[in-house]
Amino acid sequence: MRTSNPALFLTSALIWGSTWLAITYQLGVVPPEISVAYRFALASACLVLWCVISGAPLRFSWRDHAFLAAFGATLFGLNYIAVYWAEQYVASGLVAIVFSTIVFMNPIGARFAFGVPLTVRTLVAAALGVAGIALLFLPELDAARHGGTAALGIVFAFAGTVIATVGNLIAVRNHNAGLPTFPATAWGMAYGTLTAVLAAAATGVPWTFDARLPYVASLLYLALFGSVVAFGAYLTLLKRIGAGPAAFVNVIVPIVALLLSTLFEGYRWTWVAGLGVMLAVIGNWLALMPPRKVTPP
Numbered sequence: 001m002r003t004s005n006p007a008l009f010l011t012s013a014l015i016w017g018s019t020w021l022a023i024t025y026q027l028g029v030v031p032p033e034i035s036v037a038y039r040f041a042l043a044s045a046c047l048v049l050w051c052v053i054s055g056a057p058l059r060f061s062w063r064d065h066a067f068l069a070a071f072g073a074t075l076f077g078l079n080y081i082a083v084y085w086a087e088q089y090v091a092s093g094l095v096a097i098v099f100s101t102i103v104f105m106n107p108i109g110a111r112f113a114f115g116v117p118l119t120v121r122t123l124v125a126a127a128l129g130v131a132g133i134a135l136l137f138l139p140e141l142d143a144a145r146h147g148g149t150a151a152l153g154i155v156f157a158f159a160g161t162v163i164a165t166v167g168n169l170i171a172v173r174n175h176n177a178g179l180p181t182f183p184a185t186a187w188g189m190a191y192g193t194l195t196a197v198l199a200a201a202a203t204g205v206p207w208t209f210d211a212r213l214p215y216v217a218s219l220l221y222l223a224l225f226g227s228v229v230a231f232g233a234y235l236t237l238l239k240r241i242g243a244g245p246a247a248f249v250n251v252i253v254p255i256v257a258l259l260l261s262t263l264f265e266g267y268r269w270t271w272v273a274g275l276g277v278m279l280a281v282i283g284n285w286l287a288l289m290p291p292r293k294v295t296p297p
Helices: 005-024 032-054 062-086 092-099 102-114 120-136 138-145 150-176 181-203 213-241 249-264 271-288
Strands: none
Touching: 005 092, 005 213, 005 249, 032 062, 032 181, 032 213, 062 092, 062 150, 062 181, 092 120, 092 150, 092 249, 102 120, 102 150, 102 249, 102 271, 120 138, 120 271, 138 271, 181 213, 249 271
């Protein structure tokens, strides 16, 4: 049966929105670098198997592999290591809100990388988003002034978002070069795994595994659903309705993440936090709105 567009939209939004909470079950026994390596090794293996079964080409030139390595290191390696570290200090829903700023970091990055002009609406959206996040994190920032570690989580969250923006820009280059999406993503995840392994070696963290159900179940969920199923649903939606409408998934994801954080992590709402979320969501919505077409007289 042909999956409907609303079903594809909800699949990607709900799964990606829930992955932020699932990451919290990866923390504790296993270092973040190792958990990221496990996750994307499994996800990459699944995508490679899919490519082999479907006959999708997995061979690329050495030059393409250089860009695939950069793509994987940023979007699937360093980015996720930073996110896992961030969630050790602040609630997962808050990290998701920070990460949602990528919807206007991307056009700002495209301005520097490809010379794409910035619109006034993008700048307004960015201002609203940053203001919203500042309000949302007021309690954490106040706690940081008194010796709390929340500020460290905020730094890791923003660092992961900036790194992911770089990865997205490299993905645009790969797309423009004609690299097929799923094979390129399979290689990207493999290079992301290698990046996490190298990061683990550099930091000297021990290779461990948590055989308890919460860790294993969350690992399988993040690898299979968060990294393969949701990505496949989003790409299918992208082909059907275009990049602009499909990108509105990124407005729903942080809302889902924060609701789950409220239910399972005990996140406490205040009117200031509510206003911050509202501003951040409005900023995302403005950034993703398609440009208005001007009809010539």
